[in-house]
Amino acid sequence: MKSISKGGVLISSKWSLATRVPAATFNTAHDRCLACQAVQLSEHSLYLEEIAVCQSPKRLGALIKVLQAQGGRKVLPSDRSGLHPLLIPLASDGSESNLVTCLLRWPEPAKAKPLVMPVVKMERGSKSVKLLARSVDEYLHRLLAEDDCSGPGPLYEAAGPDGQSLYKPGDVAASGFESKPHMYIIKNVGMFPDISESLSLGHMSRGDNTSALVASEWYMRNNHFNGWARPYEFAAELFTKLGKRQEEARDMARVALRLPWWTLEGSYEAARDMGMLSGSPREVRYNLSEEAAAAAQATMSQGVSFREPKPPQAASLDKAAELLDMVVAGEEPSYDGIRERLAQAYSEAGLKDVANFITSAT
Template sequence: MQPCSASVVGARCPRPFAAADASSPRRRGAAPVRASTAAAEHVRYVCEVAVVPGKPKVETLLKVLEAQGQSAVSPAQRQGLHPLAIPLAQQPGGELTCLLRWPEGHKGMELPVVSQARDGTQVRLVARSVEEYLHRALAEEEAGGGGAVAAAAGGDSGALYARGAFAASKLPTMDAYLTRKAGMFPDVAERLVQAHLDKGDQMSALITGEWYMRNTFFPGWGRPYEFNSQLLARVGRGEEARDVARIALRMPWWSFVDGFAGMRDAATLSGGTIEIRAAMDEQDEMSNMPGMKTAVKTEKQQQMEEADWLMNAVAAGEKGWDEVRGGVAERYAAAGLTEVADFIKAAAA
């Protein structure tokens, strides 16, 4: 993976970060930075520290976030956040809007927009990509009669959303438009399920919930499974709810909305990270057919799995993000993902 060039981020990469940028003490609070310098700092960080491939519209996203009332914060203020998070702006409620730099894979969701409270154990998925976030912001603003977001998006607005597209679509609701034209969003999918329940149509709700969970819309993300386990329990399907909860526990625990304990209890399991891991390993052994050889994991897979369990321990309330950051970086380095490991280490105070 090569560092992004000037064309990748839509602006010339400024000088490389000095060593002090990665190691000097920083305030834990999300101190705002001047709007005039925020875009350049974020572009440089994404380009040179996170080494993000592709062409993420970082500058446009930051301007839109500010137009929505958020305050830009330094991308280097990563203390108390997920090791793969790049903070962008602070929301009025205090949470931070961030980019999540996956180590690899997660096709279609390589650089999602997420929300996290500093020192919070859970990370909420807002949009699968920068482009989907911007498309939604422009469509919703037009429907609401505003213009600040479109002005902030500038020349990118037309490429991301054609003015009048929502009305021209003839779709009955904004949620329907977003799902068909803009992308997939967890909150939208969950509202569609709730709309069926509000009409008393339990079967359609279950079908929509299954569609939300099973169609690989959100690779590597636990929330769709958590939501469906809760939905099944709500309509009296306890055994199915338990089975889905056990699948959910194989996803990152920090990607649940309501936390680890709820899924653990729904799965009818007990204990913390060590106990749940042992129970899952036992389930894997029991599922192997007699005479079938269990697939041997590569060293890379083993190291990435160990990194996942370190982060699960944070979601379980057993450790903090800053406490596991070094260990996660070590596992990724051992897996051969040196750029990701260096990115994680850059957050150390």
């Protein structure tokens, strides 16, 4: 990774990126060590810029340091085996853990706002992707706030100036929410799936089903988690628990299944059953599509069903989405097994950068 040249130190990455640092910069061996560490910490940013071809979050390095301070082990961004093809790993939960905190690189990030590059977690070899936070900044801010509330911890120092610009020790106490840090997070940081679900289930545990449903509605609405199935899946589960709400549960499960199946937290089969759907996964997927809705409407009106064929780009994007869904449904063996076909579909959709990113995994 490093070579000495007459003009200084050439520090290069495996992705043919290089930074030349003047020799005069290094007064001691300690300085050289610190410089190499700084470059190493930018490894993920380099990968994002050059391989994933997207903008690296400003505070990504601070988040990785905080994850390490929590006991996590930094993972090479190219070490993507067993992970969803659109993920970039940051850190595992420990040296022996297959649970990996990652960034999600959407094929079309602009359409995913406010989840342009969310922080997620996935177990290697599994199917579902768990949403942790909508952005690096929101996740980092939350971790620092929670660490402060639980007593002096190592995270604030680990975060460095970038992280410390988001949160200062005592901010939660000063807000008046010291006894309810989740309220500080909601009001000052952002929306989080686990907090939203906890609020709803808390109301339910106290027998306040109306408030539980209101909290669930709040979780789903206002585009807080655009493109993510879990809020609707959660609502379906909640209606099921309440009993005699099977139609509402059915409707919410069907909304969830119109979104990427890998964003479900439970199994595809459980969502399918709550949605009162039958048939093969591909049949279920078609029956929930706009094409099926148009055909059903034409049948009801005794008219002729006619829809313009999908544009080639839309058809290719749908092919890619179906491949990912079929892994979740067990029709495809694994994410690694579809990488080449997935890349081809994105390439046909005109997303060459996404295709190259998918095939670059090790």
